[in-house]
Amino acid sequence: MAISLLENASLLMLIFHSLYCISVSNSICYAIELEADVLCLKTIKSSVRDPFGHLNSWKFDNTSEYSICPFFGIECWTSGENRVKSIHLGGMRLQGQFPQGIENCRSLTELDLSGNNFSGPIPPNIGGIIPFLTYLDLSVNNFSGEIPPSLANCMYLNFLILDNNKLQGQIPPQLAQLYRLKTLNVSNNLLSGQIPEFFSLSLSSDDCTGNLGLCGAPLEPCKKHGKKSNFPVKFDVWIISGFAVGYVLSTVLAFGLCLYTHF
Amino acid sequence: MAKLERAFWALLSSIFLFDLFLPVASNAEGDALNALKTNLADPNSVLQSWDPTLVNPCTWFHVTCNSENSVTRVDLGNANLSGQLVSQLGLLQNLQYLELYSNNISGRIPEELGNLTNLVSLDLYLNKLNGPIPSTLGKLTKLRFLRLNNNSLSGGIPMLLTTVTSLQVLDLSNNNLTGDIPTNGSFSLFTPISFQNNHLNKLPVPPPPPITPTPSAPSAGSRPDAACLALETT
Numbered sequence: 001m002a003i004s005l006l007e008n009a010s011l012l013m014l015i016f017h018s019l020y021c022i023s024v025s026n027s028i029c030y031a032i033e034l035e036a037d038v039l040c041l042k043t044i045k046s047s048v049r050d051p052f053g054h055l056n057s058w059k060f061d062n063t064s065e066y067s068i069c070p071f072f073g074i075e076c077w078t079s080g081e082n083r084v085k086s087i088h089l090g091g092m093r094l095q096g097q098f099p100q101g102i103e104n105c106r107s108l109t110e111l112d113l114s115g116n117n118f119s120g121p122i123p124p125n126i127g128g129i130i131p132f133l134t135y136l137d138l139s140v141n142n143f144s145g146e147i148p149p150s151l152a153n154c155m156y157l158n159f160l161i162l163d164n165n166k167l168q169g170q171i172p173p174q175l176a177q178l179y180r181l182k183t184l185n186v187s188n189n190l191l192s193g194q195i196p197e198f199f200s201l202s203l204s205s206d207d208c209t210g211n212l213g214l215c216g217a218p219l220e221p222c223k224k225h226g227k228k229s230n231f232p233v234k235f236d237v238w239i240i241s242g243f244a245v246g247y248v249l250s251t252v253l254a255f256g257l258c259l260y261t262h263f
Numbered sequence: 264m265a266k267l268e269r270a271f272w273a274l275l276s277s278i279f280l281f282d283l284f285l286p287v288a289s290n291a292e293g294d295a296l297n298a299l300k301t302n303l304a305d306p307n308s309v310l311q312s313w314d315p316t317l318v319n320p321c322t323w324f325h326v327t328c329n330s331e332n333s334v335t336r337v338d339l340g341n342a343n344l345s346g347q348l349v350s351q352l353g354l355l356q357n358l359q360y361l362e363l364y365s366n367n368i369s370g371r372i373p374e375e376l377g378n379l380t381n382l383v384s385l386d387l388y389l390n391k392l393n394g395p396i397p398s399t400l401g402k403l404t405k406l407r408f409l410r411l412n413n414n415s416l417s418g419g420i421p422m423l424l425t426t427v428t429s430l431q432v433l434d435l436s437n438n439n440l441t442g443d444i445p446t447n448g449s450f451s452l453f454t455p456i457s458f459q460n461n462h463l464n465k466l467p468v469p470p471p472p473p474i475t476p477t478p479s480a481p482s483a484g485s486r487p488d489a490a491c492l493a494l495e496t497t
Contacts, residue, residue, distance in 0.1 A: 077456075078386075078388055078389075078434065079364070080364075080389075109452075109454055132455070132456055158451055
């Protein structure tokens with residue numbers, strides 16, 4: 001009797017404990033899900049090297065309630081909610097690769113990492129991880145590799161500033177789909193190929209200078225080598241065939257004249 | 264003697280008139296703020312220092328003035344206030360910051376706020392405001408922050424707001440707004456984040472180009488869930 005009572009009691013305790021655990025973990029889950037932006041900044045700080053301590057104000061205690069909005073370089077949407085709108089970390093001599101943890105800052109619209117020592121590629125999936133960017137400044141760093149075509153997914157981009165890096169390859173033609181683009185600066189990189197024709201953006205040559213072989217407006221037109229422009233080849237063929245025909249004709253004419261005068 | 268007497272009375276009456284009208288000019292702003300106080304319920308007594316018998320409101324808590332004793336800031340965020348806003352707020356000609364966020368203020372946004380030509384920040388978010396966004400807010404040519412999110416505002420987004428070129432931060436999310444989302448003028452800088460959780464017509468979305476899959480494992484959505492999963496199993 002006593003044993004079954006004990007069993008019942010422990011069963012009840014087990015059920016209660018499970019319910020408690022589920023509700024607590026749910027609330028912690030909710031808290032963690034709400035604080036994605038905190039995770040975003042935490043992973044940014046841990047993935048970059050900060051030799052001059054500019055991110056020292058980015059403190060992450062173990063308490064569940066704290067605001068990241070007063071952090072240096074951070075602007076939140078409203079006070080009281082940890083939703084990051086802008087990250088401005090220009091000129092802080094930071095090092096490392098592009099901080100991938102930024103994908104958790106889901107309300108981010110402005111990112112400025114200019115004037116640092118960042119290296120490596122711009123993530124190829126950047127258009128997927130921060131799709132609401134209106135302002136992206138990665139200039140004056142050591143970013144290498146190609147400009148990701150997925151940047152075309154950042155359809156709200158107004159300003160794309162990539163100058164003074166080591167970016168190579170072509171400017172992706174998909175970037176011409178960025179209808180809100182007002183400024184594009186790719187000068188002083190290692191880019192080559194045809195500059196895309198943009199919808200509502202007029203590029204100046206200052207935006208494109210200092211590259212390996214960029215061509216097309218506003219720079220010199222690209223030299224044509226493909227199927228579309230075989231005119232030079234045709235021209236050569238015509239000259240040669242013209243000479244050949246002329247030679248044959250004049251030979252026949254001369255021979256004919258010769259025969260005529262003799263008969 | 265008569266001339267001297269007349270001159271004396273003229274001087275006295277002009278001093279009297281001067282004294283009569285001088286404090287009235289600054290008191291107009293104190294009166295406007297007092298009208299607001301009368302219209303609000305203040306259980307935390309944050310407006311206790313708002314004494315309308317003082318010559319100007321510049322010594323009141325949560326009120327900031329400039330060197331000419333004219334109100335430039337009203338900071339009443341998170342003050343547990345309820346009640347309604349008043350049209351007299353439009354009389355604060357030098358007001359730059361109107362911070363009334365995170366309260367329980369109901370009623371409409373007064374059209375007269377469009378007269379605050381020096382306004383830089385209008386924060387009415389997290390309240391119980393209803394009615395439309397006044398199109399007069401489009402006259403605020405120095406406005407940088409317009410945060411009306413988390414209210415019960417209805418109607419459309421006034422097109423005149425696209426002419427406010429100084430606008431940097433716009434948040435209209437979590438309301439009952441309807442109609443189209445402007446994309447021209449200053450609104451070129453605003454993304455769906457500024458408009459989410461309304462009944463607005465969706466922005467036309469061109470199909471995204473194929474995104475190359477990332478080599479690293481966790482995606483944006485799964486990281487918090489993975490953490491939750493780990494917790495639930497312990």
